[in-house]
Amino acid sequence: MSSENKFRIAVRKFGPFESAMEKLWKKFCDTSGCTLEAELVPMDLHPLYEATIARGGLKSGDWDVAHINTDWIFEAWTNGDIENLKDYIKDNPPLEYPQGWSDSLLQLQQFGEDVAGLPFHDGPECFIYRKDLFEDPKEQQAYLGKYGSPLSVPQTWQEFHQVAQFFTRPEQNLYGTLFACLPDGHNTIFDFCLQLWTRGGRVIRPDASVHLDTPQAIAGLDFYRKIVKDQSAIHPKAFDYESVQAGMAFARGEVAMMVNWFGFASMCEVYEGSAVKGKVDITRLPHDETSESASLNVYWLYTIGSGSRNKKIAYDFIRFATNQENDKLLTLEGGIGCRLSTWNDPEINKVIPYYHKLEMLHKEARSLPQKSNWAQIAEVIDEAVLKALNTDIPSAEILRRAQEQITETNHQNMQIPYKPLLPTTEQPIIIIGAGGIVKDAHLPAYKQAGFKVLGITNRTKQRAENLAAEFGIPNVYDSVEDAVANAPANAVYDITIMPEKYVETLEALPDGAAVLIQKPMGDYFWQAKEILAVCRRKKLVAAINFQLRYAPFVSAARYMIDQGMIGELYDMEVRVTLVTPWELFPHVMVHPRLEIQYHSIHYVDMMRSFLGDPYSVYAKTLKHPAKSLSSSRSTIIMDYGDTMHAVINTNHDHEFGAHNQESFIKWEGTKGAIKAKMGLLMNYPDGVPDKFEYCLIEEGKQPEWNTLELEGSWFPEAFIGTMSNLMRFKEGSDEVLYTSVEDVIKTMAVVESAYISSDKGGVVVADQLKEEDLGVIN
Numbered sequence: 001m002s003s004e005n006k007f008r009i010a011v012r013k014f015g016p017f018e019s020a021m022e023k024l025w026k027k028f029c030d031t032s033g034c035t036l037e038a039e040l041v042p043m044d045l046h047p048l049y050e051a052t053i054a055r056g057g058l059k060s061g062d063w064d065v066a067h068i069n070t071d072w073i074f075e076a077w078t079n080g081d082i083e084n085l086k087d088y089i090k091d092n093p094p095l096e097y098p099q100g101w102s103d104s105l106l107q108l109q110q111f112g113e114d115v116a117g118l119p120f121h122d123g124p125e126c127f128i129y130r131k132d133l134f135e136d137p138k139e140q141q142a143y144l145g146k147y148g149s150p151l152s153v154p155q156t157w158q159e160f161h162q163v164a165q166f167f168t169r170p171e172q173n174l175y176g177t178l179f180a181c182l183p184d185g186h187n188t189i190f191d192f193c194l195q196l197w198t199r200g201g202r203v204i205r206p207d208a209s210v211h212l213d214t215p216q217a218i219a220g221l222d223f224y225r226k227i228v229k230d231q232s233a234i235h236p237k238a239f240d241y242e243s244v245q246a247g248m249a250f251a252r253g254e255v256a257m258m259v260n261w262f263g264f265a266s267m268c269e270v271y272e273g274s275a276v277k278g279k280v281d282i283t284r285l286p287h288d289e290t291s292e293s294a295s296l297n298v299y300w301l302y303t304i305g306s307g308s309r310n311k312k313i314a315y316d317f318i319r320f321a322t323n324q325e326n327d328k329l330l331t332l333e334g335g336i337g338c339r340l341s342t343w344n345d346p347e348i349n350k351v352i353p354y355y356h357k358l359e360m361l362h363k364e365a366r367s368l369p370q371k372s373n374w375a376q377i378a379e380v381i382d383e384a385v386l387k388a389l390n391t392d393i394p395s396a397e398i399l400r401r402a403q404e405q406i407t408e409t410n411h412q413n414m415q416i417p418y419k420p421l422l423p424t425t426e427q428p429i430i431i432i433g434a435g436g437i438v439k440d441a442h443l444p445a446y447k448q449a450g451f452k453v454l455g456i457t458n459r460t461k462q463r464a465e466n467l468a469a470e471f472g473i474p475n476v477y478d479s480v481e482d483a484v485a486n487a488p489a490n491a492v493y494d495i496t497i498m499p500e501k502y503v504e505t506l507e508a509l510p511d512g513a514a515v516l517i518q519k520p521m522g523d524y525f526w527q528a529k530e531i532l533a534v535c536r537r538k539k540l541v542a543a544i545n546f547q548l549r550y551a552p553f554v555s556a557a558r559y560m561i562d563q564g565m566i567g568e569l570y571d572m573e574v575r576v577t578l579v580t581p582w583e584l585f586p587h588v589m590v591h592p593r594l595e596i597q598y599h600s601i602h603y604v605d606m607m608r609s610f611l612g613d614p615y616s617v618y619a620k621t622l623k624h625p626a627k628s629l630s631s632s633r634s635t636i637i638m639d640y641g642d643t644m645h646a647v648i649n650t651n652h653d654h655e656f657g658a659h660n661q662e663s664f665i666k667w668e669g670t671k672g673a674i675k676a677k678m679g680l681l682m683n684y685p686d687g688v689p690d691k692f693e694y695c696l697i698e699e700g701k702q703p704e705w706n707t708l709e710l711e712g713s714w715f716p717e718a719f720i721g722t723m724s725n726l727m728r729f730k731e732g733s734d735e736v737l738y739t740s741v742e743d744v745i746k747t748m749a750v751v752e753s754a755y756i757s758s759d760k761g762g763v764v765v766a767d768q769l770k771e772e773d774l775g776v777i778n
Contacts, residue, residue, distance in 0.1 A: 006037050007310055007317075010052050010066035012300060013042035014244055016267065016334025017067070017121065023329065024321045032320070034313060045184055045242075052305075053081055061307035064314045067120060068303045070108040071186070071378075074370040076303065077116045083304040085115040088315045094118065094322050100339050104362045108370065109301055117301030118322050119338035121330065122358070123262035124365045125194060125296040127286065129153060130256050132279040133167065142166075153283055157198070157223055160257075160286045164233035167256035178235035178255045179228055180246040181389065187243050188385040189368075189378050190296055194259065195220030197294035197366060198287035204369045210377055210406050212384070213399040219288070221395040225388040239389075251276060259285060262358060263336045269352045270334050282354050284364070297365035299338070331355075380405045407698065418555035418710060420720055421734075423727035425490075427514070428454035430483050431473075432505060433496030434463040436584070437518070440685075441547075442494060443471045445719035451727075454491065457483045480508045492516065492727060498587060499523045506534045506542075514541040514730045516723055520601050521744050523593065525752035528745055535741045543726045543737055544744040546605040550721020551714040553676035553692045554606060557667055560674060561610070565696060567671030571645045572610060574603040578661040578682055580652035582629060595621050595631040595650060596754055603648045604754070605747040606665070607638060609738070611646055613746050614638035618762070619754035624653045636754050658683070672696040675705075680714045687713070 011021055018040065025038040043051060051057045052066045058081040068076055076082050089097060098106055101119060109116040133139055134151060143151035143166055154160040164176025180187040193203055201216025227233055235255055237245075247264030249255055253275035265282045268274045284293035302318035304311055320326065327337035331348055336358075342348060343358045371377065384402040388395055429451055431438060438456075446453055455475030458464035468476045477483035487493075493515040495505055499522045509515060515535075521544045522528040535542040548554060561569055580599075582589035588598050596604075596619070608614075621634040632653050638646040654661055663678040677691035690713050695705045711717075728734035737743075 005035070006039055007034075007064050007313065008039045008041065008062065010048060010057070010063045011040050011042045012048060012067040012069075012121075013044050014335075016270075016330075018042050020330045020333040020335055023333070024326055025317070027326070028317050028320050032316060034317075036310065036313065045186060052076070053079065056081065058082055058303070058305035059307045061305065061309060063305045064308040064310045065318060066303050066305065067300050068117060069300050070298050071368060071374075073109055073116055073301060073303075075375060077111055077114075080306055082116050083306050083308070083311055083314075085117065085304070085315065086113060088319075089115055092315075092319065094319045095324065096339075096341075100324075100341065102338075102340060102359070102362050104297055104365060105299055105338050108297075108299075108367060117303040118318050119299060120302045120322070121263065121300040121335045122338045123264075123266070123299070123336035124358075124361045125190065125259060125285065126262050126265065126282045126357075126361055127153070127284060128250065128258050128260055128262075128265040128280065128282050130253075130276060130279055131281040132276075133256050154257075154286050156289055157195075157286045161223075161227050161230070161233060163257065164227065165230070168232055168234075170236075173254055174256065175235040175254060176233045176256050177227070178241065178246050178249055178258045179224075179238050180241050180243040180260070181228055181239045182242040182245075183382070183386055184242050185378065185382050188389075189381050190298070191224060191259070192217075192220065192381055192385050193366075193368065194285060194294065194296055195224050197296075198285055198291060200288070200291035210369070210371075211403065212381070212406065213396070213403040217399055218395045221385065221388050221399065224385070225395070228389055262361065263334075266331070266336060266352045266355065267334045270332060280354075282357060282361075284361075293364060295361050295365040297362065297367045377406055416556045416559050416708065416710075418552050418559060419712075420550055420555070420724045421728065422449060422720075422724050423731055424733055425727075425731045426452055427490050427492045427727045427730065428452045428488060429492050429494055429723070430454055430477075430487055431456040431494045431496060432458075432480055432483070433494075433518070434458035434460070434467050435496060438496050439467055439470075441716040441719045442496065443467065445716035446723065447471065448716065449720045449724065451723065454488075455483055455486070459497075480505055484508060484510060490730075492723070492730070494723070499527060502527070503530050503534055506531065506538065506540065509538070509540065511538045512540065513538075514726055516543050516545050516726050517741075518545050519605075519744075520544075520597055520751070521741065521748050523591070523597060525748055528748040532741050532745050541726070541730055541737070542741045543722060543729075543739045544741060544747075545719070545722050546602065546739045546744060546747070547718035547722045548602045548606045548714060549609050549718075549738065550725075551678075551718040552710040552712045553678070553690055554665070554718075555721070556692055556708065556710055557665070557674045557676060558610070560672075560694065561667060561669070565671070566667065566669030566673060566694070569610070569667060569669045570643050571666070571668035572607055572647075573645070573666045574600075574607070574648045574650075574664070575666075576650040576652070576663050576678075576681060577654045578652065578663055578684075579655050580632070580681070581684060582632075582652070584685065589629060592630045593755065594629055595634045595652070596636070596751055599652075600634050600636060600648055600650050601747065601751050603650075603665075604636065604638070604750050605739075605744065607646055607648070608747055608750065610667075611638070611640055611644065614640055614646070614750060617750055617753040617757055619757040620761075621755070621758045627653070634754075634758075638750065678714060687715075690714075 011017055021040050053076050057063050058066055105119045140151045154163050167176040196217050199216040199220050201214055247260055250258055251268045251271055251274045265280055268276050268280045287293045304314040308314055324341050327339040327342045331337040331342055349355045380402050384398050387398050453473050455477055456464045456468055456473050457477035464476050493509055496518045522531055616639040618637040621631040624632050633651045636648040640646055661682055663681040665676045667674045672695050674694045679688040679690040682688045692708045692710050693705050695703050722739055725734055725738055729737040
């Protein structure tokens, strides 16, 4: 464990890494005055993963710094295993950061504005070969005589196989090629992806799904299993070697050519035991005749454990270790430096003549998918490749079964980011109003999110005092003016009173203040325009609390649609058929514009957030014949042209038991559909559980609906979203204030248009049946 005098580093086991890390720590201590003793622990891939991530060593404080590769970085980041370097870099950036590195070495550890690590060791996959053999006139003559074509670096996989057979000479301890087939959960996956990519296939489709049972994948697996089993082409230790051991075999002169990491080529020039120094070159990978070459970009990072007790020292060390001098040191030890300066360094290229080709490789390098369940998907791919190597089952059948496993894994492990991002600064909230919605939603949401509520005021002070006592609010103010007078400059005002009081309340706030206003934005459109005018004049950072946009089921659906998972959206429907106890809202139930203005307005705003502004609106809102309510049922059709169907149907009078009650939002697209049950509205105020379902169309399979478990509901969790977005916009973390008054005025315009449509009615059918237009009827 870390202690006051020991600094623990988890190191990828590889001689050049180990010697370089020892030298770097000594240099760091000599220059910085650090007195901590470093404990460097070299580990192979699986033990390294287990020690740092699987067993939570980075999070628990077992490790201060760890080598983590980009296969693992997404998992480590989402688990909270590693420290965010954003603020460290902002305060004291590495020299020439970020322009000192290729973009391809900065992307996989970048999560929005956050940074999970600094590049340690690079080296994409490439074709490594013995140029002395390929350039030997005797070898060229022999090859020409045997195959009738000149000996050259193979451009296609068929040529590769033939050249491998030519150079396989067991009596000379020379073999044509070598693949690292030891079952370690990595190399077979890399080889599979490279075979797929160099045949024009891809692992991830545009809809973010993984598909293995494709013609390109089948052809790649067929070739791979064929050449690996071909004893006339392959090194006999292929099934016993992982990538490091394969690289060492090449350095000993046992292999004519191989596909492996660039680092094993460069190692041949600096490793003392190399038998092929000066005899090696690298180039692009072979490919099939109709496709282009590809490479794989997996690199290693310096990361800092989130549980480290030496974070400042850890950052200072990795910043030091990645400077130009030390990046070059790693290279001369036998690793692969990551800086552009190292790639083009004259001394480095004199020692390793092909080092400058790294830039070429990076231009066509691809990365493995960053999916939260990639480890499980990779395990399925690994099993499929091993099954191909160890059985006679046809590749098509192996990949069909693997695809079924991956589909099931995706359904079981669907990871959808639906929770709102929280602000990074504390902005105290002052609540104006103390109604039921404040008690049931605002305050529980703010408590859950950790927001600080500084004070509250209400026309009936006792109600404010009651809530203050219940939720631990330190200040109860006599009036809005009293609250403003005692508020800090960065306060956020939360207005929860009735709309007719909005304008005078907004006038009392400081110019430029941040304010969240309860929906609707006025009872009538003329009021909405007044509110907008006041906010503009006073330069208020003002948003309307249309929190349904942030309900977990809406945020999850938005992510899936934005990712293209259900294809092009063409149908969106809201249907509510239930009993609403309007008597719980005495100030609202008497409103002359009850249903659309105070209920369906949520759905109008939510639809706008997905579809934009409609061209026109058709609507009818109705009353119940036996009730005094102004309206309790509505149908609203929002016109988005000839292909988008957007409709809202509400019926709050379904007093016939729960059996046929409904409350849902449904999205349909060209590749799938989503249905979200809004349980809050059913059996209100107790509600029933929400339900989030989706169906993704898969070619050759019957449609199947799956359920995704989401935490939270509309109340209170969605109220975190609107307040958080306002705070983040105010502090500069969010670029868009999604429910700003400038945006919501458009929702109010749709609502006003719906009422106008309802009042005017539709086309009169009788007008089509006028006798003079029909002619004489016999």
